[in-house]
Every structure is written in structure tokens, then in C-alpha cells.
Amino acid sequence: MATALQFPANVSTLNNYNDLYPDWTQREVSTGTTIMAVEFDGGVVIGADSRTTTGAYIANRVTDKLTPIHDRIFCCRSGSAADTQAIADAVTYQLGFHSIELDEAPLIQTAASLFRDMCYRYREELMAGIIVAGWDKRRGGQVYTVPVGGMMTRQPVSVGGSGSSYIYGYVDSNYKTGMTKEECLKFTAEALTLAMERDGSSGGVVRLAVISEQGVERQVILGNQLPKFSTV
Amino acid sequence: MALSCVLEPALSGFNFENSTRNIVLENGSEEGKIKAPKPMKTGTTIAGVVYKDGVVLGADTRATSDEVVADKMCAKIHYIAPNIYCCGAGTAADTEKTTEMLSSNLTIFSMNSGRNPRVVMAVNILQDMLFRYRGMIGAHLILGGVDCTGSHLYTVGPYGSMDKVPYLAMGSGNLPAMGILEDRFKANMDLEEAKSLVSDAIHAGIMSDLGSGNNIDLCVITKEGVDYIRPHKESPFNYKRQAKYKYKPGTTPVLTKTVTQVELELLDETVQMMETAGSS
Numbered sequence: 001m002a003t004a005l006q007f008p009a010n011v012s013t014l015n016n017y018n019d020l021y022p023d024w025t026q027r028e029v030s031t032g033t034t035i036m037a038v039e040f041d042g043g044v045v046i047g048a049d050s051r052t053t054t055g056a057y058i059a060n061r062v063t064d065k066l067t068p069i070h071d072r073i074f075c076c077r078s079g080s081a082a083d084t085q086a087i088a089d090a091v092t093y094q095l096g097f098h099s100i101e102l103d104e105a106p107l108i109q110t111a112a113s114l115f116r117d118m119c120y121r122y123r124e125e126l127m128a129g130i131i132v133a134g135w136d137k138r139r140g141g142q143v144y145t146v147p148v149g150g151m152m153t154r155q156p157v158s159v160g161g162s163g164s165s166y167i168y169g170y171v172d173s174n175y176k177t178g179m180t181k182e183e184c185l186k187f188t189a190e191a192l193t194l195a196m197e198r199d200g201s202s203g204g205v206v207r208l209a210v211i212s213e214q215g216v217e218r219q220v221i222l223g224n225q226l227p228k229f230s231t232v
Numbered sequence: 233m234a235l236s237c238v239l240e241p242a243l244s245g246f247n248f249e250n251s252t253r254n255i256v257l258e259n260g261s262e263e264g265k266i267k268a269p270k271p272m273k274t275g276t277t278i279a280g281v282v283y284k285d286g287v288v289l290g291a292d293t294r295a296t297s298d299e300v301v302a303d304k305m306c307a308k309i310h311y312i313a314p315n316i317y318c319c320g321a322g323t324a325a326d327t328e329k330t331t332e333m334l335s336s337n338l339t340i341f342s343m344n345s346g347r348n349p350r351v352v353m354a355v356n357i358l359q360d361m362l363f364r365y366r367g368m369i370g371a372h373l374i375l376g377g378v379d380c381t382g383s384h385l386y387t388v389g390p391y392g393s394m395d396k397v398p399y400l401a402m403g404s405g406n407l408p409a410m411g412i413l414e415d416r417f418k419a420n421m422d423l424e425e426a427k428s429l430v431s432d433a434i435h436a437g438i439m440s441d442l443g444s445g446n447n448i449d450l451c452v453i454t455k456e457g458v459d460y461i462r463p464h465k466e467s468p469f470n471y472k473r474q475a476k477y478k479y480k481p482g483t484t485p486v487l488t489k490t491v492t493q494v495e496l497e498l499l500d501e502t503v504q505m506m507e508t509a510g511s512s
Contacts, residue, residue: 052395057407059387060395081393086363089356125366 032201034163035076037133037143038184039156043212044133044141045184050204061204073111073134078161080127108134112144120150129160163199193226275443277405278319279433280376280385282398283426286454287376290430294445309451313349316377321403323370330371351377351384363392405437405444412436
């Protein structure tokens with residue numbers, strides 16, 4: 001399984017700040033997140049929380065971490081907000097150009113390769129854990145994970161971000177092959193809720209999207225509508 | 233890919249020619265040690281809110297240099313385009329120059345394409361530039377504007393991250409300001425409500441943060457135009473100077489005066505003819 005992102009490497013444990021300027025102004029904006037993607041027959045379900053932090057301050061509590069790369073290809077971003085936004089912009093351009101050249105919808109594997117090339121080449125400078133998911137005509141719904149360091153692998157279900165460590169057990173025990181779209185949506189929403197309850201860097205609302213041949217359907221589950229568990 | 237604006241050429245990183253000189257100066261002999269000057273930070277409260285007809289941006293007006301107030305009437309709401317304004321927090325020089333560069337690029341773009349610039353374009357240019365400099369440019373910016381696609385409010389961080397939100401506060405005073413905004417923000421407010429909300433948010437920042445203070449500036453941007461209210465609210469603690477500190481000519485008596493003529497000798501004379509005739 002992909003290595004989980006614990007905390008950004010530039011978080012210092014000893015605060016070194018002037019009384020006038022709080023510490024979080026020196027920190028980089030991190031998505032410190034939980035992201036997830038699941039394949040089903042006919043498409044993929046992707047989901048993410050909505051919290052962006054700068055140190056201990058929540059810079060944006062309604063972030064959209066599900067970024068469209070092409071008509072039926074999305075990426076889920078975790079890690080440094082600036083790095084992932086810049087990489088996503090660059091790949092969107094490259095993939096759009098490629099698609100126009102081919103006069104055909106691009107493959108998910110192509111998009112994932114573009115992400116992998118950039119994440120691997122600049123692995124020392126970047127901190128980005130990305131899950132690429134979508135639907136194409138050749139192979140249907142696919143999920144590829146490109147964690148920190150620049151590996152790429154296809155998985156039927158993938159989780160990422162700092163909150164993913166808390167739900168590996170849940171995902172491993174509850175995933176079944178051959179789930180329907182509704183089962184996948186429920187599975188993703190519950191997994192993300194559990195991660196958000198335990199991980200301080202994840203929270204807010206749950207954003208979900210279903211990508212299939214018909215297109216993209218997006219939904220938001222607000223805080224008070226999240227599934228309830230007895231211990232949380 | 234054709235660019236219809238002039239960005240500065242992508243040089244590789246910063247120019248570090250002077251860093252060895254600085255190290256020598258700072259670690260010099262005991263008498264010769266020189267401390268490098270600290271960059272002036274704006275230690276600020278800035279806020280923005282999207283309301284029914286447009287965007288309201290607000291800022292305080294204090295610029296600090298460590299513990300001293302360097303500028304009591306600093307303008308933190310910068311002009312980007314006739315329909316786009318930007319509030320800047322962080323290092324004063326960085327926000328100033330970044331917004332000026334952005335404004336020039338958008339003006340060139342407007343002239344080239346005949347279109348009014350869009351807020352999302354300003355955001356993309358800023359993101360590109362700040363990401364390229366990897367956080368070395370300390371500019372935390374709030375961009376607000378109204379274009380043909382609607383009213384927008386964006387924040388761009390110094391590392392190049394961007395967020396699009398309906399209300400926002402930045403700077404060292406953003407925690408108290410955010411508290412006011414979270415409590416009273418509603419979608420589609422009218423103008424007076426929005427102005428008073430932003431003004432109160434900045435006021436909370438001024439009251440609770442040492443780095444913010446003095447007056448409150450507001451900038452209201454709508455489809456029809458811009459109302460830059462500077463200042464919207466003045467600080468009640470304006471200290472007027474008690475006396476004039478200029479010395480009248482003749483205050484210092486002249487005791488002696490000596491005039492020495494300096495003899496200059498013409499050593500060498502060269503004449504260069506210029507091509508003034510026009511050529512076809």
C-alpha cells in the first residue's frame with residue numbers, strides 16, 4: 001500500500017517566533033488530508049475532506065481537493081497545497097494538449113503517468129501525494145495512486161493523506177470486489193468520516209464525485225449529515 | 233504557447249552575488265560588525281467579503297519594522313486593474329512590487345487583447361510567479377474583483393497556493409477578524425451590511441493584534457466601478473505634533489567664510505560626430 005503522509009516535513013516542533021507574528025505565518029499551506037478513490041464496474045467514486053491548514057490554523061474549511069484534469073479524469077490532492085495546485089495545472093495543460101493532438105479522450109493511465117513523471121523528477125522539491133481516477137473507454141473505471149516520491153501503481157481502492165493511516169484497517173476489511181455505485185459511495189463516505197474524526201488535519205465536509213461514461217456527478221455531505229458511529 | 237503579456241524572463245532562482253559580501257560584513261571584526269537591515273513587514277489585518285453586487289475589501293494602515301511603527305498611513309489595498317484590487321500582507325516590499333508587476337502585465341494584456349482582465353487571470357499569474365520563487369517572496373494576498381463572470385474573492389499564499397472563498401481575512405490579525413466574519417457573514421448581503429462587517433472585522437484585528445492599527449481603509453468594487461474609501465474610519469488616537477521642528481535660516485551663526493578657487497586644467501579634448509542625417 002502507498003506510504004501515508006504523516007505531517008509535512010517542514011513542521012518544526014520548537015516554535016521560533018516573534019510575539020508580534022504568530023508562528024503559522026511562517027508555515028507553508030498544507031492540505032494534511034484524507035483522500036480516497038474506489039473503482040466499480042462502470043466508473044470510479046472519489047472523495048476527500050475539505051480542510052487546509054497552515055500549521056495549527058485552518059486556512060480554508062471548505063476546500064475542494066477533487067480537481068478536474070479532463071472531462072472524465074479527476075485528481076485528489078494531498079500534501080502541500082501550492083505544489084499540488086501547480087502540478088495539477090501543469091498536467092491539465094499537458095493532457096489537454098495531448099488530447100487535442102490525438103483528437104480523442106485521454107487515458108487515465110496517461111494522466112497518471114504525467115503526474116508520476118513530474119512528481120518523480122522533482123521529488124526533492126515537491127511534497128505531493130496524488131490519486132488520479134477516472135473513466136476511459138479502453139479500461140473503464142481506474143484508480144492510480146502517485147504517492148510522495150513519485151511511484152505510480154493502479155489499485156482498486158486507494159487512500160491517501162495524513163488521515164489515511166487511521167482507516168487502512170477499515171478499508172481493508174470492508175472493501176469487496178463487485179460493489180455497486182451506491183455501495184461505493186457509502187463505503188467512501190464512511191471511511192472519510194472515520195478518518196476525519198481521528199485526524200486533526202482532516203475535517204469539514206465530505207466531497208464526493210462519481211465519474212462514469214455518463215459524466216461526473218458531484219455531491220457534498222455537510223458536517224451534520226455525516227454518517228454516525230457509536231464511539232465518535 | 234503564446235503569451236499576450238510580458239512576464240519577467242525566467243531566470244534560475246535568485247541572484248546571490250551579494251551573499252558572500254553580506255556574510256563578511258556581518259561576521260566582521262568587532263568594530264566592523266554591521267547588522268543587516270530587517271525587511272519591513274506589514275503585520276496587518278486585511279479582509280474581504282463578497283456581497284450582493286460585488287466585493288468589499290478592507291485593510292488597516294499600520295506598517296511595522298520590528299516594534300516600531302514605520303508608516304501610520306500605509307496603503308495596503310493595491311490597484312491591479314480598474315475592476316480588480318488586491319490587499320497585501322507580509323513583507324511590504326514584496327507585496328508592493330508583486331502587485332505592481334501584476335498590474336503592468338494585466339494592462340499590457342488588456343491592450344493586446346482588447347478585453348478587461350478577469351480576476352482568475354490575475355490569480356493564475358500570481359500563482360505562477362510565487363510558486364516559481366518557492367516561498368521566498370513573502371506576499372500573502374487577497375484579490376477581489378468583479379468581471380464579466382461575476383464577483384470573485386481569492387487568496388494567494390507565498391508558496392503559490394490559492395483558495396476561492398466568499399469571505400476571508402489574512403495577516404497577523406486575521407484570527408480575530410475571522411471570528412467576526414464567521415459569526416456575521418451571510419450570502420448576498422447588501423452594501424451597508426457588507427461594509428460594516430468588513431470594517432468591524434478589521435477593527436477586531438486592530439484591537440487584538442499589535443501589528444495592526446491606525447486607520448481602516450475600505451474598497452468597494454462593483455460592476456459600475458470602484459469606491460476606494462481611504463480612510464473609512466480614522467483612529468481616535470491621532471497624535472498631533474506639539475510644535476514645528478524646522479529651523480529658520482539664520483539659526484546657526486556663520487563665524488568665518490573662506491573661498492578657495494579650484495583651478496581646472498584642460499588635459500584632453502575629443503570630438504565625436506553624430507550621424508544626424510536620416511537614412512532611408
